[in-house]
Amino acid sequence: MFLAALTACAISALLVLARIVLGKTTFDRVLAVNSLGTIIVIGIALHGFYANRPEFLDIAIVYALINFIGTVAILKLFSTGSFKGNKK
Amino acid sequence: MDLFTDLLTGLFFFLGSLSIIIGACGLIKLPDVFSRIHAAGMIDTGGTAFFVLGMIMQSGWSLITVKLLLIGIFIFFTSPVTSHVTANLAREKGMVPEGKKIGKLL
């Protein structure tokens, strides 16, 4: 059961990766990297259950946090050109 | 009871797999950023929610359940934020949705 779900994660990770490589604008790529991060979070949790070691869920939590911070940082840089403040 | 939870887990995993695969296909197939945000939201909310529910069925009541709920709640709240920021920024940078001429409305 967990293996089937992991296979679904693998297929969608491949498709999302294709969007990262193909994507025309940066926004497409940012969106796709964010989705890849979500899929990897699900994959970490599923693999933890599959290997009978659900303690790995801590890493999934850290990953969910880091993924959000990274995406927002990229978009912030893209909008203002620097991390300094709210100049437009 | 065991069989029942297993069946429920299987159902949730099926729905979750369906939503992440549909979301990934949409990310490939849809024409522009604004419609792709919809597909990414499908992966973030539908996929995560169903998978977390399925894994909660398997874990029972323990610390693992709390951690799973944390993941689910966190992604549930951050996914709309990233979608909103992306769409807002794409509009600000002058991107227009493809298809009908709704660019003037924005």
Place this chain on the structure above:
Amino acid sequence: MISELIINAFLVSIMLAIAIALLKARTVIYTVLLTSAYSLVAALMFITLDAVDVAFTEASVGAGISTILFLAAMAFLPKKEEKNVTNQAFPALLCLTLGGVLIWCSFDLPEIGLATSPIHQHIVPEYILGSRDDIGIPNIVTSVLASYRGYDTFGETIVVFTAGIAVLAILKNNKTSLKKIKSQKKVAENGQ
């Protein structure tokens, strides 16, 4: 067993695909995004190898801090990027040679997890046996880091902390001295 092999092979092939796409990447932000995706997949790889500590480090440093650092450095770059047209045959040859030598050397390594390999003979059995009985921490890596090599870790932490404080102090001083210079200049101009 075979499913573990399939998962590992899949992850390695995804990482290879990202690496090839990185070679083709021509803008800086695309490169940063691909590096972020690479470390996302690498952490899952470390988890399948049962290296939780490394996966934690990869998650926080590889995907989080280094992406933001790259972006912060990118903010200082000019907006327009020039096309690089130098001949890249020599660097490619160098990389291929180095990679080939490393792969050739890896054939001499003992098998992964072999109990009789030299690295598992010297002091590791003592750590493995002692970490539960002497210290009482279930995770061996944690007990080695925090207890057997406690002084080492303590020293490292002090060094990093001191470096951080020094950097902050220098940067802060610099700002105030700049302000002082500016105000002195203003005073001088007003005086004239």
